[in-house]
Amino acid sequence: MRGAVLVLRAIAAREALRFVRQRERFVAALVRPLVWLLVFAAGFRAALGMSIIPPYQTYVTYETYIIPGLCGMILLFNGMQSSLSLVYDREMGSMRLLLTSPMPRWWLLVCKLIGSTLISILQVYTFLVIAALFGITMPLAGYVAVLPALFLAGLMLGGLGLALSSFIQQLENFAGVMNFVIFPMFFLSSALYPLWRMAESSEILHDICAFNPFTHAVEMIRFALYAQVNFGAMAVTCAAGMVFLALALWGYDPARGMIRRKG
Amino acid sequence: MSGIEARDLSFSYGTKQALSAVSFDVAAGEFCALLGPNGAGKSTLFSLLTRLFTAPQGSIKIAGADLATRPRAALAQMGVVFQQTTLDLDLSVRRNLSYFAALQGIGGKDAARRIDAALDQLNMRERADEKARNLNGGHRRRAEIARALIHDPKVLLLDEPTVGLDVAARQGLVAHVHALAEAGLCVLWATHLTDEVRAEDRLIMLDQGRILKNGMAGDIAAGRPLTQVFLELTGAAQDAGVAL
Structure with missing residues (x-):
């Protein structure tokens, strides 16, 4: 047990150190949602009217509406970023060092996941503080209640990144992930517009959005920011997280040999 | 055996x-x-x-x-030294070894003692606090061998x-x-x-x-x-x- 905690601490500390060394990554992770919040949302405020839907009890501005989606955006991009670093680690050999540890492989991968999720949460809170400075605030209790929701969503999206990293054989292929995973996942969700609006345009797109686990992660965060629990969204996020983690464990299984390199 | x-x-x-x-x-x-x-x-x-x-x-x-x-x-x-260097070049030799010790479930004073012993074995003690990046190829390899010996394989x-x-x-x-x-x-x-x-x-x-x-x-x-x-x-x- 002590050994497992030591491994978690060491891997989390290493992720933190890597993050501190890559300051531009921190800035980029914040600039992206802030541009959406301060530029995109300002432009679309008038065009996109928000009706009163749970968890909101009154009309909210568009900026307020997209805050949970932008929190999700940070977690999503960070999850993919950490999968990029896993592919890099594998090419550079340090992943091999990790995988030859006598600790169970599933635990090593979970530690990686927890480490990168904690970094993502730190970025989300920084984003929420900056949003508050611009007058976009949530109920005080929401800032606390959102923590477990961010953790769950971060694990789910990090799990997706981990699973993808086991499939991606070369760093150069990572651009494809951006086009085929991140953008569809983000835009086909409730991050930028409520699902009822999507249904008005296309039922099929609405159904795809409703199926997208990122939608459920965003809704879970949205409710948590108002100190409420969306059990349905939480269940889907947990289930998707377990599926992604199982896929990652399968991908990194030495018998499957997805991490194979021709010797 | x-x-x-x-x-x-x-x-x-x-x-x-x-x-x-x-x-x-x-x-x-x-x-x-x-x-x-x-x-x-x-x-x-x-x-x-x-x-x-x-x-x-x-x-x-x-x-x-x-x-x-x-x-x-x-x-x-088992201690392993891979063909590609797996040191984190921005960390000191000691911190690289400390990270590996944790991966083996070894921490605290026990890890510090083992790290010193492994570095002594490879004549690397005096380079322990240097960043791996500043070592030449031979010393990096020695650091990696020292790392592979921490857990007494x-x-x-x-x-x-x-x-x-x-x-x-x-x-x-x-x-x-x-x-x-x-x-x-x-x-x-x-x-x-x-x-x-x-x-x-x-x-x-x-x-x-x-x-x-x-x-x-x-x-x-x-x-x-x-x-x-x-x-x-x-x-x-x-x-x-x-x-x-």
């Missing part, structure tokens, strides 16, 4: 057979050179021994522990550890690792350079996934230069048009 017992190992990448029925033992206190040309299957064998891949056929025991059924016990007895695996090193650094490293074997460690040293093998070393010659020779290097060479024997056996001389 045998340090490494490999039995009937086979492995393929799709239709390409990389290893065919490879069996060998390496005893405690033995320096065993795994010699083979590029593409012989050395790195594949290393990946199987370190459980990066699982052999679909055959078995591996490390210090008596079966790698398939008792992987934790087997990996805990019974088996040390090194996959072409001298790649990219100058002659002096290569010779120094070979001497260090021979000293470790003399102290009782079971060493498997993969290389494609015959000058790293001494006459008194065990030698396993691998080519195209098969063991060509397994015995004492001096016996295999039988008074002739080992390079010449190696080139003849692997057919590399004809391929390269070298006159023997």
